Amino acid sequence: MQRIxxxxxxxxRATAEACGFDFHSVGGERYWDERGYYAFTLEEIExxxxxxxxEIDAMCLELVGRAVDDEQYLRRLRIPEAFWPxxxxxxxxxxxxxxxxxxxxxxxxxxxxxxxxxxDTPTTVFEAAVFQWTWLEQAIERRMIPKAADQYNSIHExxxxxxxxxxxxxxxxxxxxxxxxxxxxxxxxxxxxATQAGLATTMIDIEDIGWREQGGFVDLERRDIGLVFxxxxxxxxxxxxxxxxxxEAPTRWIEPPWKAVLSNKGILPLLWEMCPNHPNLLPAxxxxxxxxxxxxxxxxxxxxxxxxxxxxxxxxxxxxxxxQEGPYGAEGFIRQAFADMPRFSGQYPVLGxxxxxxxxxxxxIREDENPITGNSSRLLPHAIL
Amino acid sequence: xxxxxxxxxxxRRVMLTMMGSAAIxxxxxxxxxxxxxxxxxxxxxxxxxxxxxxxxxxGFGGTLHHFHGEGHGHMHGGG
Numbered sequence: 001m002q003r004i005x006x007x008x009x010x011x012x013r014a015t016a017e018a019c020g021f022d023f024h025s026v027g028g029e030r031y032w033d034e035r036g037y038y039a040f041t042l043e044e045i046e047x048x049x050x051x052x053x054x055e056i057d058a059m060c061l062e063l064v065g066r067a068v069d070d071e072q073y074l075r076r077l078r079i080p081e082a083f084w085p086x087x088x089x090x091x092x093x094x095x096x097x098x099x100x101x102x103x104x105x106x107x108x109x110x111x112x113x114x115x116x117x118x119x120d121t122p123t124t125v126f127e128a129a130v131f132q133w134t135w136l137e138q139a140i141e142r143r144m145i146p147k148a149a150d151q152y153n154s155i156h157e158x159x160x161x162x163x164x165x166x167x168x169x170x171x172x173x174x175x176x177x178x179x180x181x182x183x184x185x186x187x188x189x190x191x192x193x194a195t196q197a198g199l200a201t202t203m204i205d206i207e208d209i210g211w212r213e214q215g216g217f218v219d220l221e222r223r224d225i226g227l228v229f230x231x232x233x234x235x236x237x238x239x240x241x242x243x244x245x246x247x248e249a250p251t252r253w254i255e256p257p258w259k260a261v262l263s264n265k266g267i268l269p270l271l272w273e274m275c276p277n278h279p280n281l282l283p284a285x286x287x288x289x290x291x292x293x294x295x296x297x298x299x300x301x302x303x304x305x306x307x308x309x310x311x312x313x314x315x316x317x318x319x320x321x322x323x324q325e326g327p328y329g330a331e332g333f334i335r336q337a338f339a340d341m342p343r344f345s346g347q348y349p350v351l352g353x354x355x356x357x358x359x360x361x362x363x364x365i366r367e368d369e370n371p372i373t374g375n376s377s378r379l380l381p382h383a384i385l
Numbered sequence: 386x387x388x389x390x391x392x393x394x395x396x397r398r399v400m401l402t403m404m405g406s407a408a409i410x411x412x413x414x415x416x417x418x419x420x421x422x423x424x425x426x427x428x429x430x431x432x433x434x435x436x437x438x439x440x441x442x443x444g445f446g447g448t449l450h451h452f453h454g455e456g457h458g459h460m461h462g463g464g
Contacts, residue, residue: 019401123463133399156399177449180461192401206449206462210440218440232445232462239451242444307464327452327460 001108002039003344006144009034009135020188021131023181026376032127033378034135037145038349038365039385044108045152045363052112052280053102053353053360059278060117061358063270064091064261076286077266078304078331083238086247086257095256096166096357098229099125099159101364103373104351105339111279113339114271115350116302120255120263121231123182124379126189128354128364129155132381139381149383152363156193158356163197165357166254167227171200173219176231178205183231190229206232211242217251227252234260235305265302265334284336292335299335303328309374314338324372341371348373349380 009015012034016024024032040049067073068088079087101122106112133153139145163172174191177183191201202219209225210218217225230237230253237243238260246257261267268284275281285292287301297318303311303326310326341348347367354362368377452460 118464121463130399130401175445177446177462180463183461183463186463189401196400196402205446207443207446209445210442211444213439213441220442222440230462232449233464236448236462237445240445240447245444 001044001106001344003036003347003349004039005036005345006034006139009138009142009144012135015134015138016131019130019134020185021126023185029376030378031376032131033367033380034139036345037135037380038344038382040108040152040363040382042150042384045384048106048108048112049104049351049353049363050152050360053104053355054358056102056114056117056280057100057355057358057360059271059275060119060262060267063267063274064258066274067261067270068092068258073261073270076270077261077264079260079264080238083243083246083257083260087260088258090253090256091258095252095258097255097259098162098166099155099354099356100255100259100262101125102353102355104353105282105341106351107340107342110340112351112353113282114268114280115282115336115339116265117262117267118352120259121176121233121307122354123186123231124352124364124366125155125159125354126185127379128352128362129153129159130189132364135381136383145383146385149385151381151383153361155354155356155362158359158361159190159193160197162357163194163199167194167197167199169198170227171202171223173202173204173225173228174231175204175206175209175228178203187229187231194229206230209242211245215245215248217242217245217249225251227254229254233305233307234263264304265306266304268302268336269334282337282339284334287333287335295335295337299337301333301335303333304331309372309377312372314371322370322372324374350377 068091074084100117100119102117103115104112105115133151136151140147140149172194174187176187187203191203194201204219208220212218219225228251234257269286272281272284283295298316301313301315306312306328309324311328312324313320314322347369348371349365349367350373352364353360363382365380365382366373366377367380449460
């Protein structure tokens with residue numbers, strides 16, 4: 001694994017905006033950054049990223065199978081009791097998930113380590129699937145990177161195939177916070193892939209979902225919502241007023257309710273408990289578990305529910321040296337051992353390893369001067385050399 | 386583990402059929418205007434006898450507003 005500096009395309013902003021990627025910069029700062037790229041060997045991709053990603057996902061599915069009917073697990077994950085039947089039923093019914101992203105610590109030396117699993121509402125999928133690929137093709141054409149460069153990336157075509165299997169010709173609603181550019185862009189991209197899979201689609205803001213007087217979720221035209229992709233976290237849906245309606249509605253949600261187990265940082269100690277010393281896991285414990293002392297005074301503290309690094313704290317020898325602010329933490333924290341995270345040109349990279357229908361199929365990389373990857377961390381392309 | 390044939394994707398074609406700046410803009414603005422029945426209201430039939438809105442809206446999104454209300458500016462559903 002190397003970080004290689006390269007020239008950027010002089011027209012990349014126009015190219016981005018032409019295909020709907022208008023959140024390429026955040027607050028005037030670059031979010032997409034192609035002044036460098038990360039290079040991997042094919043062996044690194046296949047043996048150290050693709051293989052372990054499939055193995056970690058399989059462990060996660062085994063964990064979900066154990067957790068959904070086990071009160072102890074569900075309590076440890078702080079999933080509200082009222083929603084245990086929703087979570088369990090969706091699992092036993094075999095409700096399909098579409099995609100997810102493992103965040104991995106990887107240096108090229110030693111095994112990749114699971115930092116967390118964005119199983120419920122992963123963003124950056126358009127950038128990873130499409131814009132990163134466009135970069136590869138154009139950078140080769142313009143002789144900015146070697147002609148033989150390749151990329152680990154079949155996310156786009158797998159999403160289309162996934163929609164064909166999951167949608168089976170049904171009408172698909174897509175919902176989320178459409179006033180947010182990043183979420184709207186992610187939803188528009190997923191709508192595009194669903195359309196290419198032959199599904200009729202309707203986009204609707206999460207706040208515009210209605211509840212029919214006789215029961216059932218409806219859109220603004222009072223059409224039944226039978227199958228819906230949501231880019232809105234399960235833990236928020238549980239708290240919202242309509243959360244109480246979820247159990248009585250026939251709606252099928254993507255990602256399904258059982259993903260509430262996997263999007264919870266509590267899976268990190270549960271995985272470590274289930275597969276101790278697994279080479280792709282870091283030691284992790286619930287903060288109130290006496291075994292957390294095994295980590296000593298240096299560890300990463302993460303809220304059970306958190307997104308984009310919010311409320312994550314890095315503690316070395318008892319002293320916090322990095323922290324992201326945020327609203328999370330009321331449900332408790334876990335502690336995880338530090339991953340070996342050397343810097344590349346002064347940057348901390350985190351690998352996003354993508355799965356569609358549980359098949360590992362792509363890679364994206366966020367980097368930051370800050371060791372906690374957050375909303376403003378830049379996304380860089382990768383290539384196989 | 387995928388074989389090299391499925392991993393090496395130089396021949397892949399990544400196409401978008403409908404996504405573009407205009408589409409994103411449309412999403413941000415909302416594709417369909419809200420009906421008159423706002424959050425918590427159940428509309429009734431009009432004089433023409435047609436039901437205009439018999440649903441309650443606004444039951445999702447509260448947690449997002451709660452976080453915004455606490456001053457956490459950049460909150461959204463994805464992560």
